Amino acid sequence: MTIILKKVPESEKSTLRNFYSLYLHELSNYTTNLDIGEDGVFHFEELDQFWDVDGLSPYFITLDDKVIGFILLVERPFLKKDNDYGINDFFILNKYKGKGLAVQAAEVLFREKPGQYFVMQVVENKRAVAFWKKVYNELNIETHDRQELIDDERCLIQTFKV
Template sequence: MTISLNPITKDEKQILLNLYSLYLHDLSEFTDNLEVSSNGSFEFDSFNLIWEREGLSPYLLRKDATIVGFLLLLERPFLTKDYDYSISDIFILKKYRRKGITISLLKTLFDQKKGKYYVLELVSNEPAVLFWKNVYRKLNIVFDEKKQTVDDEECLIQTFQI
């Protein structure tokens, strides 16, 4: 079994758009700020910025040749000088969750991109909070955490150095 992070090209834009709608659907369980659009999908308002701004790096996550999800990494110059990276969004299709795939993918990412990271989760998104605590434990990552309101949502912000 090969686990890989593959940068998404502009030609694969539709794949990411499809996966993003699924991700936002899952996230809508934890916030009132997401609604389905009139065409029946969840839409990311700033989606086109991924292709227009430097520092927004999308990756397809694969197990062998099969797409299992995506990761959106924020990098400089998009971020302030305080951080090198932020894992903005990470999504794994339900049938591939809890199989260690994401831990392997994140280990690969952290091996390739060393620096200071931050991760933000909705406090109400208990599965995401538990997921990240599990990642830190399994990868022996020491992190700092604080609560902060972001866009009228109570969030946890975790920072760590790789």
């Protein structure tokens, strides 16, 4: 089983939009800032900007040529602070969780794009917090952690270099 990250072409925007709705549905368990649309779908309004703004880079996580998730990587020139990259969103379908595939996807990303990173999780999302701790442990990454209030949500932010 081979994990490959594939930059999402604009022609596959509708597939990414569907994955984002699933991701936001899952995230809605941990924040009051997300609501389902009247059409029964969680919408990510900024999605169209991914192909218009430099430094917003969506990637599909693929397993044997099948899309099983996505990563939204924020990079320069969009990112202007001390970090080279930020993992804004990271999602894998429930069917593939607990099999080490998400850790493999993170490892592929870090191998392909070394540099200074930040990753943020809503503190209440204990599953995400535990996942990122597992990534750091398995890949021997030393992080600097801090908490901040962002959009009225307590967030855990890790910075590290790979």
